[in-house]
Amino acid sequence: MSTPTNALTAVQIAAGVRSGQLKAVDVLEQHLARIDTREGEIHAFNLVLADQARAAAAAIDAAVAAGNDPGPLAGVPVALKDNMCTHGVPTTCSSKILDGWKPPYDATVVSRLNAAGAVTVGKTNLDEFAMGSSTENSAFGPTRNPHDITRVPGGSSGGSAAAVAAGFASVSLGSDTGGSIRQPAALCGVVGVKPTYGYVSRYGLVAFASSLDQIGPFTNTVQDSALLLDVIGGHDPMDSTSIPAAQPSLMAALDQGVEGLRVGRITDLPEGADPDVVERLEAAFDALRAAGATIVDVQVPAFSYGLTAYYLIAPAEASSNLARYDGVRYGLRVNAADTNAMYGVTRAAGFGEEVKRRIMLGTYALSAGYYDAYYGKALKVRRMIADDFDRAYQQADVLLTPTSPTVAFPFGAKGDNPFAMYLCDVYTIPTNLAGHPGMSVPFGTGAGGLPVGVQILAGTLGEPQMFRAGAALERAMGAAK
Amino acid sequence: MSQDTSNSQAAVSQGTTGSMIYSAGPVTGNEILIDGWELIVGLEVHVELATLTKLFSASANRFGDEPNTNIDPVTLGLPGALPVLNRHAVELAMRIGLALNCTIQPSTFHRKNYFYPDMPKAYQISQYDQPINIDGFLALPGGKRIGVERAHLEEDTGKSTHLGGSGGRIHGSDYSLIDFNRAGVPLVEIVSRPDIRTAEEARQYVTELRSILVAIGASDAKMEEGSMRCDANVSVHKPGTPYGTRCEIKNVNSIRSLGRAIEYEARRQIDMNAAGETVRQETRHWDENDGRTHTLRSKEDADDYRYFLEPDLVPLAPSKEWIQAVRDAMPMLPGARRARLSEATSIAADAEAIMVVVERGQDDYVLAVATAGGDVGRALVHVKEAFADLGPTPSVPAADLAGLTLLEVAGTITATQAKTVLADIVAAGGGNAAAIAASKGFEAMDTGALEAMVDQVIADNAVAWAKYCGGEDKAMGALVGAAMKASQGKADGKLVTALLQAKRLA
Numbered sequence: 008m009s010t011p012t013n014a015l016t017a018v019q020i021a022a023g024v025r026s027g028q029l030k031a032v033d034v035l036e037q038h039l040a041r042i043d044t045r046e047g048e049i050h051a052f053n054l055v056l057a058d059q060a061r062a063a064a065a066a067i068d069a070a071v072a073a074g075n076d077p078g079p080l081a082g083v084p085v086a087l088k089d090n091m092c093t094h095g096v097p098t099t100c101s102s103k104i105l106d107g108w109k110p111p112y113d114a115t116v117v118s119r120l121n122a123a124g125a126v127t128v129g130k131t132n133l134d135e136f137a138m139g140s141s142t143e144n145s146a147f148g149p150t151r152n153p154h155d156i157t158r159v160p161g162g163s164s165g166g167s168a169a170a171v172a173a174g175f176a177s178v179s180l181g182s183d184t185g186g187s188i189r190q191p192a193a194l195c196g197v198v199g200v201k202p203t204y205g206y207v208s209r210y211g212l213v214a215f216a217s218s219l220d221q222i223g224p225f226t227n228t229v230q231d232s233a234l235l236l237d238v239i240g241g242h243d244p245m246d247s248t249s250i251p252a253a254q255p256s257l258m259a260a261l262d263q264g265v266e267g268l269r270v271g272r273i274t275d276l277p278e279g280a281d282p283d284v285v286e287r288l289e290a291a292f293d294a295l296r297a298a299g300a301t302i303v304d305v306q307v308p309a310f311s312y313g314l315t316a317y318y319l320i321a322p323a324e325a326s327s328n329l330a331r332y333d334g335v336r337y338g339l340r341v342n343a344a345d346t347n348a349m350y351g352v353t354r355a356a357g358f359g360e361e362v363k364r365r366i367m368l369g370t371y372a373l374s375a376g377y378y379d380a381y382y383g384k385a386l387k388v389r390r391m392i393a394d395d396f397d398r399a400y401q402q403a404d405v406l407l408t409p410t411s412p413t414v415a416f417p418f419g420a421k422g423d424n425p426f427a428m429y430l431c432d433v434y435t436i437p438t439n440l441a442g443h444p445g446m447s448v449p450f451g452t453g454a455g456g457l458p459v460g461v462q463i464l465a466g467t468l469g470e471p472q473m474f475r476a477g478a479a480l481e482r483a484m485g486a487a488k
Numbered sequence: 489m490s491q492d493t494s495n496s497q498a499a500v501s502q503g504t505t506g507s508m509i510y511s512a513g514p515v516t517g518n519e520i521l522i523d524g525w526e527l528i529v530g531l532e533v534h535v536e537l538a539t540l541t542k543l544f545s546a547s548a549n550r551f552g553d554e555p556n557t558n559i560d561p562v563t564l565g566l567p568g569a570l571p572v573l574n575r576h577a578v579e580l581a582m583r584i585g586l587a588l589n590c591t592i593q594p595s596t597f598h599r600k601n602y603f604y605p606d607m608p609k610a611y612q613i614s615q616y617d618q619p620i621n622i623d624g625f626l627a628l629p630g631g632k633r634i635g636v637e638r639a640h641l642e643e644d645t646g647k648s649t650h651l652g653g654s655g656g657r658i659h660g661s662d663y664s665l666i667d668f669n670r671a672g673v674p675l676v677e678i679v680s681r682p683d684i685r686t687a688e689e690a691r692q693y694v695t696e697l698r699s700i701l702v703a704i705g706a707s708d709a710k711m712e713e714g715s716m717r718c719d720a721n722v723s724v725h726k727p728g729t730p731y732g733t734r735c736e737i738k739n740v741n742s743i744r745s746l747g748r749a750i751e752y753e754a755r756r757q758i759d760m761n762a763a764g765e766t767v768r769q770e771t772r773h774w775d776e777n778d779g780r781t782h783t784l785r786s787k788e789d790a791d792d793y794r795y796f797l798e799p800d801l802v803p804l805a806p807s808k809e810w811i812q813a814v815r816d817a818m819p820m821l822p823g824a825r826r827a828r829l830s831e832a833t834s835i836a837a838d839a840e841a842i843m844v845v846v847e848r849g850q851d852d853y854v855l856a857v858a859t860a861g862g863d864v865g866r867a868l869v870h871v872k873e874a875f876a877d878l879g880p881t882p883s884v885p886a887a888d889l890a891g892l893t894l895l896e897v898a899g900t901i902t903a904t905q906a907k908t909v910l911a912d913i914v915a916a917g918g919g920n921a922a923a924i925a926a927s928k929g930f931e932a933m934d935t936g937a938l939e940a941m942v943d944q945v946i947a948d949n950a951v952a953w954a955k956y957c958g959g960e961d962k963a964m965g966a967l968v969g970a971a972m973k974a975s976q977g978k979a980d981g982k983l984v985t986a987l988l989q990a991k992r993l994a
Contacts, residue, residue, distance in 0.1 A: 098567070110568065111561065112566075112569075209568075209570060210569070210570050218799035247571065247802055248799075248800065248802060326601075327601050330601060331608065331609050333603060333610060335666075337566075345659075346605055346664075347603075370794065373601075374794060
């Protein structure tokens, strides 16, 4: 087989492999070849699993040859953000503190991908413990944007976004706590989805902020994201926050179009998006209107408080989640005179600057005497945001906003100013606080010919409407090409 | 009431100058006021639940296994692992709540954050401001109610063993070993209100609580194995004034130690007050060997636990139907069992025989003897005395013991003879009391013959008789023994005793 697969979607690869028209091993080799060519300059991966992937692809082909169906992702090369546990394979979170640790179990999403016939090609780079918006906070060096290697891919799931954009994998998984899937998807020109909180099991996802973290896909097409979510979504008894009810197929929702869909414009959205980004957003409204949707004005007054509430809630949970990295049982240990001193020097050596900043911030926010003023108040804001969104979703089925205020920015551009970096997620964070789904769909280019993403938001379990809108934007772009 | 005075000599308090101030005397277990001070005690009791698996994972909850064999990613707090609440643990917690007359309410879990090597996640998942059980009470056998503020679910930590050079403490040890088998074992912490006024009440509270926990199958509640652990909050005050500053006493590993620790601590605080010193709020460690409490950490050193709602779990809200099903499955509690036996026998509910028989679970059997036509009072005595090893369902048919009690009540055989017959019945697992008594030639001696025999015994044992008349009551034993021997066991011991007493006075 010599059919080039870089032009094929995951849906097409799986269909080809299942029918025997494509060989999983050929599909894999074409992706590995691109990794050989460009990974040196991109650095999307912390670890490429070529041998393991070749064995898995061969097993898929053998299954097909034997008349068995390997599953809906048969032979699809997938990359995993390196904060998802893989049995016997190092899982680093791009942190020195997990040095040498190999999980003794697979994350639920990994088990489901394997069971569906996907082929894991590697573990992708991220901002350490998913804290960042540029992948510059990785202990193993930054990932570069395949569209312009002088610029960041976004973050924290920068490696997963770049891997799909560069054709290293057909699809990938990331995690999104405040925008860590959608923002790099926008900056790398791919589709990225953060599902409703509880849609995808978090079991085996190394926690950053447990009440906000969600796993979701990076893909080249909206349909591929639907396919991936249909595989990895659904209840998991190992995650108590997993939604118990079965979810309808998103693949089935795609065909429905946007006729009559109410698309909301948030009139009190925080300002600050660059003109080229705003222009693409307006074009997206026009495209959906042209496809039959109705545009309505809505207000989400608490939207603008999202960033500050997030930077109390997420660090508070992180300070607790990351306390287990103490050098006692696994990962890095720096020896010292006694246990308490060992904790201190181990954590000082193992964590990077941004992680330390957030641990301190979160510890402070939860401390006796400060809890009510900081963490407690942030929880109230979180409730307000969810209430405001719920009111907006009585008038609109989906909302449209920019994903990122800017296109991909150069390395070091925000390096000295944490708050400037935090502002990258001003449009994505409120959705995480509300537990709602959001997706970024590439919608043309802005300054310097760099990709611009448009963000589609929906209410709890509003994925079907969100995907309908996403597919419509994708069709509009395809028609414009 | 027995008084534990063993530490009266050691009741000292460390003065600020370092001088030792010796106390005037012992603090005994059952005095309400000590030198005008009232003792105020609240107890926090942790019990390990008798579930098959851990509170949040499928690893076995089993004591005594090879270290670090009952572990999994959740137990070890590995990155990415998530807790899933054990339904059986919730049921047992609800049983405890119902047994302690609590209200079962919707509840939540929090994280209690602190670093310790045997705490794998560096936080303990525990119920905090919304515990599952609130506002109950435990009735002591004598009837006094001790308030129960709450009984909440939480997970246990692992177990550290500090070795080399430190006497078992982490500071100064050469190295430590950690066993995570216990990490994640479900606990219920039962917090009493400060309603306990004496060391004896504290002992009774824990004893009764233990009986209840065993009766409802919630825990094996073995203090020696650590499946039941008790901390005491102790303070003293003058009645009519606010409560004094309390100290929390830890490391109390038996019910006896609990009483000793409270007595010591009360004395220490009273002495400090008497010396014009201020009791500081602190956590103190009970040392079983020297019989004292020692400062573990002061309030200022206390950790800031940074509690917040556990985001990996959802709220726990048992349905009315579930609560009712748990209620319907509850066994009769020890207090009700004692009341039932008290009513049947007209003996006080906290009388020793009733306490013992109910503790052994043999009260149903005693009542079965009554149903079989036997004398319930004699049955209670015999079961208490002779059935210690027979368990809750003795092999001896209730009708056989009923027959024996009827012979006694009718005066056909004496209490002493009854014991002998019963020993044969117990050994054989049953038997006809009348037939056994006849085979042994047992018949009660008439009073005239008995008095003649007692006179003969006095004549034959002149030395013992002289001692007895001289006020040495212990000498009575030898005389009664001789009488029993002379009568070949047919004499009624009580009658012999009465005759001897009458003759001494005469």
